[in-house]
Amino acid sequence: MLVAILSLGAIGAVFGIILGFAGKKFAVAVDPRVEALLQIMPGANCGACGLPGCAAFAEAIVAGSVKPSDCAPGGATLYEQIAAIMGTEVSAYEERKVAQLLCQGGYGRTRMLYRYEGIKDCRAALANFKGPKACDFGCVMQGSCFKVCPFGAIEMGADGLPVIDYYRCTACNKCVVECPQQILKLIGVSHLVTVRCLNTEKGKDAKANCSVACIKCKICEKNCPEDAVHVVAAGEGSVAVIDVEKCTNCGICAAKCPTKSIDMISPLSEEVVLEIGTTPDAGCQACGVCKTE
Amino acid sequence: MQEYVIIIISAVLVNNIVLSQFLGICPFLGVSKKLSASLGMSGAVSFVLIIASFITWVLQTYLLTPLNITYLQTIAFILVIASLVQFVEIVIKKFSPPMYKALGIFLPLITTNCAVLGVAIINIQNEYSLGKVMVHSLSHAAGFTIALLLMSGIRERLEDADIPESMRGTPIALIVAALMSISFLGFSGLT
Numbered sequence: 001m002l003v004a005i006l007s008l009g010a011i012g013a014v015f016g017i018i019l020g021f022a023g024k025k026f027a028v029a030v031d032p033r034v035e036a037l038l039q040i041m042p043g044a045n046c047g048a049c050g051l052p053g054c055a056a057f058a059e060a061i062v063a064g065s066v067k068p069s070d071c072a073p074g075g076a077t078l079y080e081q082i083a084a085i086m087g088t089e090v091s092a093y094e095e096r097k098v099a100q101l102l103c104q105g106g107y108g109r110t111r112m113l114y115r116y117e118g119i120k121d122c123r124a125a126l127a128n129f130k131g132p133k134a135c136d137f138g139c140v141m142q143g144s145c146f147k148v149c150p151f152g153a154i155e156m157g158a159d160g161l162p163v164i165d166y167y168r169c170t171a172c173n174k175c176v177v178e179c180p181q182q183i184l185k186l187i188g189v190s191h192l193v194t195v196r197c198l199n200t201e202k203g204k205d206a207k208a209n210c211s212v213a214c215i216k217c218k219i220c221e222k223n224c225p226e227d228a229v230h231v232v233a234a235g236e237g238s239v240a241v242i243d244v245e246k247c248t249n250c251g252i253c254a255a256k257c258p259t260k261s262i263d264m265i266s267p268l269s270e271e272v273v274l275e276i277g278t279t280p281d282a283g284c285q286a287c288g289v290c291k292t293e
Numbered sequence: 294m295q296e297y298v299i300i301i302i303s304a305v306l307v308n309n310i311v312l313s314q315f316l317g318i319c320p321f322l323g324v325s326k327k328l329s330a331s332l333g334m335s336g337a338v339s340f341v342l343i344i345a346s347f348i349t350w351v352l353q354t355y356l357l358t359p360l361n362i363t364y365l366q367t368i369a370f371i372l373v374i375a376s377l378v379q380f381v382e383i384v385i386k387k388f389s390p391p392m393y394k395a396l397g398i399f400l401p402l403i404t405t406n407c408a409v410l411g412v413a414i415i416n417i418q419n420e421y422s423l424g425k426v427m428v429h430s431l432s433h434a435a436g437f438t439i440a441l442l443l444m445s446g447i448r449e450r451l452e453d454a455d456i457p458e459s460m461r462g463t464p465i466a467l468i469v470a471a472l473m474s475i476s477f478l479g480f481s482g483l484t
Binding site: 003004007008011012015016018019022023026027028 | 352357362372373383386388
């Protein structure tokens with residue numbers, strides 16, 4: 001009995017000592033900043049930054065592959081704390097962005113050339129005469145963005161166009177990259193007025209194919225008090241483009257646009273901010289995480 | 294010399310630790326999705342297996358048998374294996390963080406990998422000399438590596454195969470394992 005205890009104890013002690021030395025010798029230094037960052041992170045592990053959880057985000061911050069502002073729920077307070085730990089300046093307030101669709105030509109609005117019944121994939125549809133729509137610039141409506149969205153923020157609407165839930169959208173950029181028509185774009189939530197057409201054909205041709213196309217009439221350009229919207233050359237023709245720096249969200253162009261290709265929406269309505277009883281200044285970016293979870 | 298050849302062929306092919314004796318199935322199914330990860334896993338298991346065989350043989354011959362406490366064999370061997378696995382984990386964490394992440398939970402699980410304990414106990418049961426112990430454990434390590442690499446090679450190909458939805462992943466892997474095991478039965482006539 002005694003022999004058994006002593007011998008096993010001795011074996012254990014020897015291995016313990018060896019392991020102790022090995023642990024010291026091969027110790028992996030963890031950056032203390034990662035630990036410190038982890039302490040101040042919101043800890044919701046919401047994935048809004050596109051990384052699996054706050055721990056991964058803290059590592060990525062130290063590695064420099066993400067910006068503090070990629071953490072939407074964190075808000076301005078968190079950015080300051082991160083800057084203090086990392087010893088950097090607080091970067092300029094970066095507003096939250098959401099993916100928006102720059103096409104309104106759903107079924108009934110855009111003339112269809114044929115009925116597409118092939119693989120549900122935008123690239124596959126485009127391979128047949130540049131898609132089933134008469135307009136070659138718009139959404140192909142086969143839902144490639146819907147499939148690639150990791151947050152379930154995109155659904156296919158009744159009119160064939162993807163409908164984006166801006167509260168769920170985390171601006172991860174996956175749909176923007178996936179879309180073969182480049183019809184999805186990340187737009188800051190404070191920009192309310194957007195030209196939702198990328199058709200560069202002549203006004204007459206565009207109008208013939210789609211009732212909500214930009215027809216290059218320049219009415220928006222003439223009525224804009226801030227000189228913010230212009231019909232600029234693009235591709236082989238031209239299309240109206242709003243200069244977000246100059247735009248004051250007055251909405252005159254949207255009201256005057258004869259085809260309603262310019263629209264004015266507030267992607268994240270103020271209701272979220274009001275509901276929680278906080279303001280953007282207090283760090284709430286109306287990300288909607290608290291609302292969806 | 295002939296004895297050694299028989300030990301090698303028997304351990305690698307005829308009595309393959311995974312496919313014929315069904316020891317060490319856990320990493321065989323768990324870490325065989327990617328060739329690179331399975332290479333790392335078989336490396337780690339081989340290392341632990343060979344060193345553990347050596348240490349357990351020394352322990353058995355010079356401590357347990359003289360002191361008449363061979364009934365402590367299992368617990369003493371597990372102690373050796375657990376310490377070795379800890380050591381391997383520390384070293385891999387230091388020198389190859391990607392490998393450490395790829396192996397994940399299966400690295401500490403080598404502790405309870407019956408292939409390691411199995412080989413150590415077979416060594417003692419067959420009353421091998423130290424030379425034979427080393428050859429025997431080396432061949433079993435090679436056998437484990439072969440089984441794991443074959444499996445991961447097949448599974449990487451299965452990724453591109455047109456498999457019915459319900460059979461994807463683990464179900465098809467289990468069928469592959471069964472077929473591999475049957476084919477390894479063909480070696481049983483070798484010795």
